[in-house]
Amino acid sequence: MPETLTPTRGSFAAWLEACGRQVEPALERACRSTSLALGPAKLRQAVSHALLSGGKRVRPALALLACEAHGGAAELALPGAVACEMVHAYSLVHDDLPCMDDDVLRRGLPTVHVAFGEATAVLAGDALLGLAFEVLAAQPDAATARDQAGLLAAAAGPAGMVGGQQLDLEAEGRALDVAGVAAIHAAKTAALLAVSLQLGARAAGADPAAWTAYAGAVGRLFQATDDLLDATRTTAELGKTAGKDAAHGKATLVSALGLEAAGRAAQDLGREARAALEDLPIERHRGLLADLPDYLLNRCR
Amino acid sequence: MPETLTPTRGSFAAWLEACGRQVEPALERACRSTSLALGPAKLRQAVSHALLSGGKRVRPALALLACEAHGGAAELALPGAVACEMVHAYSLVHDDLPCMDDDVLRRGLPTVHVAFGEATAVLAGDALLGLAFEVLAAQPDAATARDQAGLLAAAAGPAGMVGGQQLDLEAEGRALDVAGVAAIHAAKTAALLAVSLQLGARAAGADPAAWTAYAGAVGRLFQATDDLLDATRTTAELGKTAGKDAAHGKATLVSALGLEAAGRAAQDLGREARAALEDLPIERHRGLLADLPDYLLNRCR
Numbered sequence: 001m002p003e004t005l006t007p008t009r010g011s012f013a014a015w016l017e018a019c020g021r022q023v024e025p026a027l028e029r030a031c032r033s034t035s036l037a038l039g040p041a042k043l044r045q046a047v048s049h050a051l052l053s054g055g056k057r058v059r060p061a062l063a064l065l066a067c068e069a070h071g072g073a074a075e076l077a078l079p080g081a082v083a084c085e086m087v088h089a090y091s092l093v094h095d096d097l098p099c100m101d102d103d104v105l106r107r108g109l110p111t112v113h114v115a116f117g118e119a120t121a122v123l124a125g126d127a128l129l130g131l132a133f134e135v136l137a138a139q140p141d142a143a144t145a146r147d148q149a150g151l152l153a154a155a156a157g158p159a160g161m162v163g164g165q166q167l168d169l170e171a172e173g174r175a176l177d178v179a180g181v182a183a184i185h186a187a188k189t190a191a192l193l194a195v196s197l198q199l200g201a202r203a204a205g206a207d208p209a210a211w212t213a214y215a216g217a218v219g220r221l222f223q224a225t226d227d228l229l230d231a232t233r234t235t236a237e238l239g240k241t242a243g244k245d246a247a248h249g250k251a252t253l254v255s256a257l258g259l260e261a262a263g264r265a266a267q268d269l270g271r272e273a274r275a276a277l278e279d280l281p282i283e284r285h286r287g288l289l290a291d292l293p294d295y296l297l298n299r300c301r
Numbered sequence: 302m303p304e305t306l307t308p309t310r311g312s313f314a315a316w317l318e319a320c321g322r323q324v325e326p327a328l329e330r331a332c333r334s335t336s337l338a339l340g341p342a343k344l345r346q347a348v349s350h351a352l353l354s355g356g357k358r359v360r361p362a363l364a365l366l367a368c369e370a371h372g373g374a375a376e377l378a379l380p381g382a383v384a385c386e387m388v389h390a391y392s393l394v395h396d397d398l399p400c401m402d403d404d405v406l407r408r409g410l411p412t413v414h415v416a417f418g419e420a421t422a423v424l425a426g427d428a429l430l431g432l433a434f435e436v437l438a439a440q441p442d443a444a445t446a447r448d449q450a451g452l453l454a455a456a457a458g459p460a461g462m463v464g465g466q467q468l469d470l471e472a473e474g475r476a477l478d479v480a481g482v483a484a485i486h487a488a489k490t491a492a493l494l495a496v497s498l499q500l501g502a503r504a505a506g507a508d509p510a511a512w513t514a515y516a517g518a519v520g521r522l523f524q525a526t527d528d529l530l531d532a533t534r535t536t537a538e539l540g541k542t543a544g545k546d547a548a549h550g551k552a553t554l555v556s557a558l559g560l561e562a563a564g565r566a567a568q569d570l571g572r573e574a575r576a577a578l579e580d581l582p583i584e585r586h587r588g589l590l591a592d593l594p595d596y597l598l599n600r601c602r
Contacts, residue, residue: 039459043467047459094427099419118400119470122423123463126395129427130458133434137451142443149450150438157431158340158348162424166344169420 012295015288019061019074026060026078027051027085034134036127046116046124047131050089054107058222059084059193063200066211069282069289072204079139080148080199083132087156087192090128093121095165101248108239129156148199151208155195164188171251178256178265182220185253189226190219206281213276214289221269221296227252228262228300263300270297313596316589320362320375327361327379328352328386335435337428347417347425348432351390355408359523360385360494364501367512370583370590373505380440381449381500384433388457388493391429394422396466402549409540430457449500452509456496465489472552479566482557483521490527491520507582514577515590522570522597528553529563529601564601571598 031037036047060081067077096103096111097118104114113121132152139145154160164187171184194215198208227245231254235242245252253262270293277289332338337348361382368378397404397412398419405415414422433453440446455461465488472485495516499509528546532555536543546553554563571594578590 035455035458035460039464040467040471042471043459043464090427094423097420097423099423120467122395122398122400123467125427126391126430127459127463129430130454130463133450134454134458137447137454139447142447145447145450146438146440146443149434149446153431153435153438154336157336157435158344158428159336162428162431163340163344166341166421166424170341170343 012288012291015065016056016058016061016295019064020057022064022074022078023057023060023081023085024052026082030082030086030131030135034131034138036131039127042116042120043123043127046112046120047127049109049115050093050112050124050128051086053109055085055089057085059088059196062193062196063203065285065288066197066200067204068200069280069285070201070204070206071283072200072206077200077203079135079145080152080203081196083135083148083152084192084196084199086128086132086135087152087161090125090132091156091161091165091192093125093128097121100165100169101244103241103244105235106240144202144205147202147208151195151198151202155191155198160187160191160195161189164191168250173249174251176251176256178253181251181253181256184251185220185223186216189223190216193219193222210279210281214273214280217269217273217276218292218296221266221273221293224253224262224266224269225296225300227254228259228266230254231259231262232300266297266300270294313589313592316366317357317359317362317596320365321358323365323375323379324358324361324382324386325353327383331383331387331432331436335432335439337432340428343417343421344424344428347413347421348428350410350416351394351413351425351429352387354410356386356390358386360389360497363494363497364504366586366589367498367501368505369501370581370586371502371505371507372584373501373507378501378504380436380446381453381504382497384436384449384453385493385497385500387429387433387436388453388462391426391433392457392462392466392493394426394429398422401466401470402545404542404545406536407541445503445506448503448509452496452499452503456492456499461488461492461496462490465492469551474550475552477552477557479554479557482552482554485552486521486524486554487517490524491517494520494523511580511582515574515581518570518574518577519593519597522567522574522594525554525563525567525570526597526601528555529560529567531555532560532563533601567598567601571595 031048063077063081064074068074093112095101097113104111112124133149136145136149164184167184168188197211197215201208201211230245233242253265273293274290332349364378364382365375369375394413396402398414405412413425434450437446437450465485468485469489498512498516502509502512531546534543554566574594575591
């Protein structure tokens with residue numbers, strides 16, 4: 001039986017920290033071992049700025065967690081973990097562009113287009129998206145690589161993250177009801193978080209479809225707490241511009257329901273996730289997966 | 302033995318036309334059968350505008366040609382053919398953006414950002430890149446899907462197309478020698494054209510590496526003739542803005558060598574391609590592959 005990263009009864013925060021010690025070196029290795037290493041210097045620097053400037057690495061931690069939950073060794077999930085973080089990093093670079101959310105600060109640092117120029121930022125995002133599939137395709141097991149690439153492409157695409165970003169931009173300045181906001185959250189944020197768990201499950205040889213309900217609820221909870229944080233915290237606390245949802249007239253859970261009811265909706269999503277956990281056919285880490293909704297909710301306390 | 306699309310002794314122009322009858326419906330099917338069909342309407346329209354507004358479909362035709370050259374049925378190469386055209390279409394959408402080449406006309410139509418706005422153009426390009434891998438991953442043979450995804454990601458990435466575009470932007474207004482221009486051409490254009498042949502070869506179960514020399518020479522010849530066309534034709538003839546290389550101070554074969562010597566360099570690349578053809582371990586289509594350099598050179602006559 002493979003050694004687990006942490007005891008099965010632990011907090012998700014501790015898991016996240018333990019994962020970082022595997023994930024950060026894996027991200028750095030990916031920058032050296034993929035075709036990025038052969039690219040122009042400025043592009044390499046921009047990609048590294050986007051990928052290696054911190055971040056909580058939630059998506060990689062979810063991939064490792066689901067893999068171990070099915071009895072797989074965490075290392076098996078590293079390509080999927082790295083690929084999800086690359087897609088996440090690319091989406092931030094493109095979302096921050098002047099023609100999109102026009103943001104200058106990310107993780108306490110200048111955004112990629114501020115630091116490297118707009119053209120290089122577009123190309124660095126493009127590069128990261130392609131590199132995610134290069135990393136998946138480098139795996140020795142062809143069926144795992146093929147299945148993970150299909151899952152990731154669908155989650156990142158028009159019915160997932162990219163489509164959600166499109167809906168998010170179209171909703172600016174419009175009053176959306178809670179169902180409209182939930183649809184944006186499901187596509188823009190939940191799809192990639194969910195597929196992180198699913199790539200981990202697939203790395204262990206398990207059926208990713210079993211994770212749909214739990215992963216979807218956790219994903220929407222993540223964006224719900226992001227909406228709450230944007231409305232209640234300062235820029236210094238977040239390391240990115242605070243209050244920008246309201247400033248941009250974004251359709252959020254807070255704009256649809258108000259702060260108090262949005263908080264209750266987030267609690268409901270936490271309960272939904274814990275209920276869905278019952279049906280997961282996993283061997284371990286049930287305690288960590290039960291703690292994950294609380295970890296997300298606690299970000300807002 | 303599978304039926305061939307055209308006789309082995311034919312012109313590449315006739316092959317291109319014959320391929321179009323398979324490729325256009327395959328591109329339309331890909332828009333309906335992938336997750337694009339589930340995306341927001343405006344994003345679907347922008348992607349269709351980029352992918353289905355004509356174009357010569359050279360890359361798909363190369364994929365089908367290499368597959369048949371190894372004795373494979375052309376249908377086997379369609380996923381790779383569609384994926385290469387999606388990557389090509391995405392690159393045009395992003396290259397046309399105001400922060401990149403800032404172009405308003407493509408194939409005689411408004412560019413995607415002119416027709417749909419800049420944010421949607423960024424997202425439509427992102428969507429097309431991901432869809433390319435979704436199409437590859439949908440193939441029943443996992444090893445083919447995994448290998449093709451790896452080849453395409455590398456060709457489109459920092460050491461290929463995206464890196465070449467970065468170098469191209471950095472070279473604006475600088476005087477590059479012919480070796481510097483050749484390096485940009487190899488990455489910006491040749492890598493994706495070459496991998497189109499290689500994905501076709503892989504679809505037939507052959508070794509893509511055998512195509513490196515021929516495909517690289519044809520790819521560089523393609524960009525060489527593009528440089529010549531930009532310098533010598535009108536916007537109406539091209540269906541895209543003519544003379545923009547000189548207007549942007551781009552590093553091209555024409556800027557490095559002058560028009561006459563650039564023409565001779567293109568002829569040299571044609572000879573290089575025909576020489577490399579001798580070493581290809583193929584069963585058929587040697588005549589078509591020998592005609593391809595002439596087809597490209599004839600574009601400039």
